[in-house]
Amino acid sequence: MPGLVSYLVWTLYPIFKSFLMSLYKWNINPKIPNQFVGLSNYAKLFQDDKFYTALLNTLKYVIVTVPGQMIIGLFVAIFLTKSLKGQTLFRLLYYLPVITSWVVVSVLFQYLFATRGGLVNFVLKDVLHVIDTNIRWLAQENTAMIPVYTLGIWKGIGWSMLIFLAGLQGIPKQLYEAARIDGANGWMLLRKITIPMLWPIIAFQTVMLTIGAFNVFLSVYVITGGGPRNSTHVLSTYMFKEAFEYFHFGYGAAIAVIFFVIVFSIAQIQRKLFKREVY
DSSP states (O other), X not given: OHHHHHHIIIIIHHHHHHHHHHTEEOOSSXXXXXXXXXXXXXXXXXXXXXXXXXXXXXXXXXXXXXXHHHHHHHHHHHHHTXXXXXXXXXXXXXXXXXXXXXXXXXXXHHHHTOTTTOHHHHIIIIISOOOSSOOOGGGXXXXXXXXXXXXXXXXXXXXXXXXXXXXXXXXXXXXXXXXXXXXXXXXXXXXXXXXXXXXHHHHHHHHHHHHHHHTOOHHHHHHTTTOSTTTTOOHHHHHHHXXXXXXXXXXXXXXXXHHHHHHHHHHHHHHHHHHHHHO
């Protein structure tokens, strides 16, 4: 009962309230009546180029960061299953980014990708001599999301590693021993044993990471602020800007409702597809 009450108060009620707000020209001042506008906020939304840019950026973030976290996390987990000295320390170091503050690491990455004095430009230009001039990472539309992608992958590797470690420990070692006797190499062990046995884990991680990636907010808000020229807005930052900077609460609520429908639909599709594959 306490869990149910908490779910109703903090989850279902805000969703219902957001939908009601999206039907009004909502005013934050309780003394001023809210104007009922019906579905006009949704009509405006589907004609808004900035909304489609934010949606596309969100999808790109999901497509880049989810596979990146899972692939690197899997190989790190496989590496850490070996008998290594300081194995516990390595696991701690890889997991450390997960528990660090999003604000702190976002500011750090903002400095790392700075045009002048940034470590990334220093390494590429002065150490590796790959580029001749400093890249304006955060000032160009085609490069501004790269620091956000990089941060998203780096921060999520530890969580994927931990889940994969738990899955790898549940795979019987006899399977690997029998395969090696039959002449299987490392790639064949990974493709024929490890990945099939980890498929339920992969399905779980894909759904959870996708939902988390759709909710990206702080890294974009701190590193780019949606710029340059609103080119790096994702759904959550665009919704926040419309509601809490421009005070278009009804329009922001409409974005939230569409956002919820998209994430819920994708999560359900993924769950059904992976459930069928797992069984």
